[in-house]
Amino acid sequence: MLKFFLVLLILPPMNLVLFAAAGLVIARFRPRLGWTVGVVSIAGLLLLSFHAVSHPLLGALERNLPTTPNANAPPTAIVVLAGDVMRSPSVAGGVLVGPLTLERLRTAAILQRKTGLPVLVSGGAIIDSHTTFAKLMTDSLTEDFRIPVRWGEEKSRDTWENARFSADILKADGVKSVYVVTHAWHMRRSVFAFTATGLTVTAAPTPLQAVLGPVLTDFIPSVSSWQTAYFAFHEWIGALWYGDY
Numbered sequence: 001m002l003k004f005f006l007v008l009l010i011l012p013p014m015n016l017v018l019f020a021a022a023g024l025v026i027a028r029f030r031p032r033l034g035w036t037v038g039v040v041s042i043a044g045l046l047l048l049s050f051h052a053v054s055h056p057l058l059g060a061l062e063r064n065l066p067t068t069p070n071a072n073a074p075p076t077a078i079v080v081l082a083g084d085v086m087r088s089p090s091v092a093g094g095v096l097v098g099p100l101t102l103e104r105l106r107t108a109a110i111l112q113r114k115t116g117l118p119v120l121v122s123g124g125a126i127i128d129s130h131t132t133f134a135k136l137m138t139d140s141l142t143e144d145f146r147i148p149v150r151w152g153e154e155k156s157r158d159t160w161e162n163a164r165f166s167a168d169i170l171k172a173d174g175v176k177s178v179y180v181v182t183h184a185w186h187m188r189r190s191v192f193a194f195t196a197t198g199l200t201v202t203a204a205p206t207p208l209q210a211v212l213g214p215v216l217t218d219f220i221p222s223v224s225s226w227q228t229a230y231f232a233f234h235e236w237i238g239a240l241w242y243g244d245y
Contacts, residue, residue: 011233012048013226016041048229052218055225057232061239062184065203066191073177073200075117077150077170080108080141081162081182081190082123082133095129097140100183103206105137108181109145111204117179120151120170122162159186159238160193167197179204185231189238 009015020041027034047053069075083100097105101123112119119141123133134152141147151169156162170178177200182190184205194201 007234011237012229013045016044016048020045045226046221049221049223049225050219051222051225051228052214053225054228054232055218057236058185058228059208061186061188061232061235062205062208065184065187065205066201067203067205069179069202070177070200075115075177075179075200075202077175077177078108078111078115078117078119078179078181078204079162079166079170079194080104080119080121080137081159081180081186082121082137083183085126085129085133085136093129093131095126095131095136097136101133101137102140104181104183105140105145107204107206109141109147111179111181112147115179118150119147120153120166120178121149122153122156122166124154124156124161159189160242163190163193163197163199167194167199170199176200178202182206184208185235189235189242192239192242 009018020038023034023036023038023041025034026037081104083104084098085095085101086098087095108119111117121134121137121141123137125132126136132152132154134154138149138152141149151166151173153162153166153169156165170176176198178194179202180187180190180194181204184207187203187205191201191203
């Protein structure tokens with residue numbers, strides 16, 4: 001929980017909102033510095049509200065992914081990483097897979113039908129819930145996509161633990177090469193983490209972000225662009241932290 005809030009505070013747009021507020025406070029004592037901090041922060045918020053800025057930041061993460069299986073060690077399993085959940089009083093347990101997780105499950109289902117390989121779902125406890133990401137993903141794959149799930153990894157709290165705990169389960173069953181399914185922008189960090197466990201990894205990303213612009217609508221402020229920027233900065237910082245750059 002603490003890590004979640006820390007990440008929320010240090011990434012845009014929240015960090016820029018805090019800087020803008022700090023600028024107003026500083027302006028009471030040092031007007032020039034305070035207004036400079038405030039204006040720069042607001043300008044940053046405005047820039048990141050344009051898809052022309054946020055989409056390229058995210059799209060750069062999706063280049064040169066290892067999507068071709070190793071001819072000497074082809075994948076023998078599919079690993080799907082958890083993304084998010086939706087909370088709803090109309091479903092048992094009050095939670096179900098969110099749109100990000102659903103995109104990953106759809107990609108995994110298509111891949112499983114194509115290859116026939118067994119599936120592992122990875123994701124631990126959900127905040128304020130008695131279930132796990134892995135359990136929700138298993139239910140969705142079996143009920144919504146008619147795809148069987150062989151393994152469920154239910155202890156992980158982040159990508160690094162996704163890789164570590166999934167590798168323990170897979171290696172115990174003799175699996176040494178896998179497809180990893182997650183969002184394309186999350187794939188660099190995921191491949192790095194899974195490769196570090198000794199597994200041979202082939203990226204099986206969700207569809208790539210289309211950078212078709214710039215078109216006029218890319219320069220219209222959008223709340224969704226802030227979300228895109230959040231994902232982009234989260235992954236760039238994560239890649240640096242993992243030592244992938």
